[in-house]
Amino acid sequence: FREHDMLPLSEKLREAGAEVWHHDDAMLVRSTGRLRGVDVQTLPFPGFPTDLQAPFAVLLTQAEGISRIHARVFEDRLRYTDQLVAMGARIHVEKYPNGKYGTKAEIVGPTKLVGTPVRALDIRAGAGMVLAGLVAEGRTAISDVHHIDRGYEGLVPKLRELGARITEVTAPA
Numbered sequence: 014f015r016e017h018d019m020l021p022l023s024e025k026l027r028e029a030g031a032e033v034w035h036h037d038d039a040m041l042v043r044s045t046g047r048l049r050g051v052d053v054q055t056l057p058f059p060g061f062p063t064d065l066q067a068p069f070a071v072l073l074t075q076a077e078g079i080s081r082i083h084a085r086v087f088e089d090r091l092r093y094t095d096q097l098v099a100m101g102a103r104i105h106v107e108k109y110p111n112g113k114y115g116t117k118a119e120i121v122g123p124t125k126l127v128g129t130p131v132r133a134l135d136i137r138a139g140a141g142m143v144l145a146g147l148v149a150e151g152r153t154a155i156s157d158v159h160h161i162d163r164g165y166e167g168l169v170p171k172l173r174e175l176g177a178r179i180t181e182v183t184a185p186a
Contacts, residue, residue, distance in 0.1 A: 016040075021061040025051055025069070029076055050078035050122060055086050067093050067141030073120045074102045075148060080122065085115040093138035094118055096131040100145055100153070128153035136164035143168065147177055 016023075016035040023033045023040070030048045034041045050073060055063040063086045073080040074097060084090045094104045103121040128151030133139030139161035146153030155161070158181070161168060169181045 018059070021056075021059065022065055022069075025053055025061060029072065048072065048076035048123075050076045050080035050120070052081045052083070054083040055090070057086060063087055063090060064137050066090060067137045068144050070094065070097065070104075070118065070120060071141050071144045071148065074104075074122050074124045074126060074145070076120075076122045078122065080120040082118045082120070083115060084117065088114075088116070090137075091116050091118050093134055093141055096134070096138070096142055097126070097145060099129050099131060100126040100149055102126060102145075125150060127151055130154045130156065133157045133160045136160050140165065143172070143179075147172070147179070 015038075019035065019040060023035070026033050026042055028049070028051045030045050032043045032045055053061055053066070053069060053073075055061050055066050063084070066082060066084065070082055070093075073082070082091070091106050094102070094106050098104055102124050104118050106116060106118045108116050126145055126149035128146060128149040131142050131145070131153060133142050133155055134157070139155070139158065142153070142155045143161065146155060169179055172179050
């Protein structure tokens with residue numbers, strides 16, 4: 014990736030209270046302590062990427078205050094929020110009134126997430142559920158992981174290398 018292409022994400026992470034560094038094709042993000050709620054609006058490139066919306070929503074469940082996600086590119090892209098609510102997140106989703114295109118989510122945080130069975134509704138939502146499971150207290154079981162496997166090669170071993178307590182269980186055929 015190029016640093017310039019990551020600016021929408023980098024700026025939102027900084028606004029939320031993280032430190033962000035870029036070097037060559039790598040990006041390092043570190044918390045500075047408490048995260049703050051932010052407003053995010055997904056837009057076509059070069060705006061904030063819709064593919065990062067679900068993982069960023071998980072981050073916002075841990076941020077202090079009220080955050081908003083405005084999904085303007087794809088209809089129904091906030092379906093995954095029901096899975097986060099099942100884990101204890103405080104999220105309210107509504108469609109824009111008066112025929113305006115898109116949906117918005119209001120996230121109140123920080124929220125202690127609790128492990129529970131959830132689904133990977135698509136690749137992006139699956140990534141969000143993995144991150145939510147890592148943040149949650151207790152065990153999180155994610156079904157429909159074929160979506161995650163399609164988009165993230167070797168995710169479980171990579172997360173284990175970073176210290177995550179994560180196991181991939183294959184159902185018997």
